Amino acid sequence: MLIDAYQRRFTYLRLSVTESCNFRCTYCLPDGTDCDSRAGELTLPEIRRLVTAFARLGTRKVRITGGEPSLRKDLTEIIATCKAVPGIEKVALTTNGYRLQRDAAAWQAAGLDAVNVSVDSLDAATFHLVTGQDKLADILAGVATAKAVGIKQVKINTVLLKQHNALALPDFLSFVKQQDLSLRFIELMRTNDNLSFYQRQHLSGASIQQQLETQGWQLLPKGISDGPALEYAHPHYQGRIGLIMPYSKDFCADCNRLRVSSKGQLYLCLFTDSYQDLRSLLQSEHSAPLERFLQQALAGKAQSHQLQQQHSGSTRHLAQIGG
Structure with a gap:
């Protein structure tokens, strides 16, 4: 099993x-992608x-992430490949929703169990301002399509932004009142x-949490x-509201996930200073050497990130290893 020095068990791969x-989301890639080449991405x-x-x-x-994973022409095959591995019970996808309406049925048929879609505002003009794309209506149509084709779990991801959606909680609550989905702030x-954008x-998220509990x-x-x-959850709402608050006390106490980049690099934390290259171990059908490497690497996982100490590790931006 994958268990670290703090007895945390890792059952979730991003x-x-x-x-x-x-x-071109303002909080991630405001100047567009800095990925100068698609060469070297992991093969099937x-x-x-x-x-x-x-x-x-x-x-x-x-969970299959990016960047934007639907830019991979073989995404449907990637989903099917992951779902076919013995022991894998759930395959999920995080996407900006750009191709969701077109491809949701194919992804579901390939075995996709869950999809998270980024929607940072329910106001079209604000959505355009934040993402650089005037696509809110298309993406919400994609969310509806995902539910209609039978993807079991559909979630909305909303990054909290003080100047764009701080006062929009009533709009988001209205959105989930009659929809069986989860919206996570x-x-x-x-x-x-x-740094300056963050400041x-x-x-x-504590302010949202207090309002919900009230x-x-x-x-x-x-x-x-x-x-x-x-x-x-609320008895008068079909949908649910989630909160991801990485600056909260004990956020890392129940960590259960590890990350691998599109180039085959193992990240023990989203905000680590280093990574381990797995590429050479992926050239053989014999998995024992890779399994041993993963178990040994996990011994070096820190107890917590250091975001509270203003240390963000070596992560350039969230698209680098999928957030």
């Missing part, structure tokens, strides 16, 4: 398949070998290229392979 993205056989090794060590959930995180835009929302229990969100 696998980036590309650093490229076609959006390498992905299968990687996921197989993780599954043999107890990983049960794989994510605190803006500092990376190496966004202007950071909004604590209005009767109840915290739900977490599953073993769930991510870091605290998810709330």
Whole structure:
């Protein structure tokens, strides 16, 4: 099993398949992608070998991320490859939704169980301002399509931005009132290229949490392979509200996820100073050497990130390893 020195069990792999993205979100890639080449991205056989090794060590959930993963022409095959690995129970995808309406049915048929879609505002003009794309209506249509074709779990990701959506909680609550989906507010995180933006835009999720609890929302229990969100439900709402608050006390105490980049680099934390290159170990069908490497590497995982100490590690931006 993958268990670290603090007795945390790792059952969740976040696998980036590309650093490229076609959006220009203000909090991530305001100047567009800095990925100068798509060369060197993990191939399908390498992905299968990687996921197989993780599954043999107890990983049960794989989330495919980017950049924007739908820029990979073989994304449907990547989904099917991950789902076919013995031991993998859940395959999820995080996307900006650009191709969701077109491809949701194919992804579901390939085995996709869950999809998270980035929607930082329900106001079209604000959405355009934040993302650089005037596509809100298309993306919300894609969310509806994902539900209609039978993807089991559909979630909305909303990055909290003080100047853009700090006062929009009533709009988001209205959105989930009649929709069976989860909308998660994510605190803006500092990376190496966004300090001034972070200082202007950071909004604590604690203010949202207090409003929810005052209005009767109840915290739900977490599953073993769930991510870091605290998810709330209300008897008068079909949908749920989640909060991801990386600056909160003990945020890392129940960490259960590891990250691998689109170039085959293992990151023990989103905000680590270093990574381990797995590429050479992905050239063989024999997974034992990779399994041993992963177990040994995990011994070096720190107890917590150091965001509270203003240390963001070597992460350039969230598209680098999928957030």
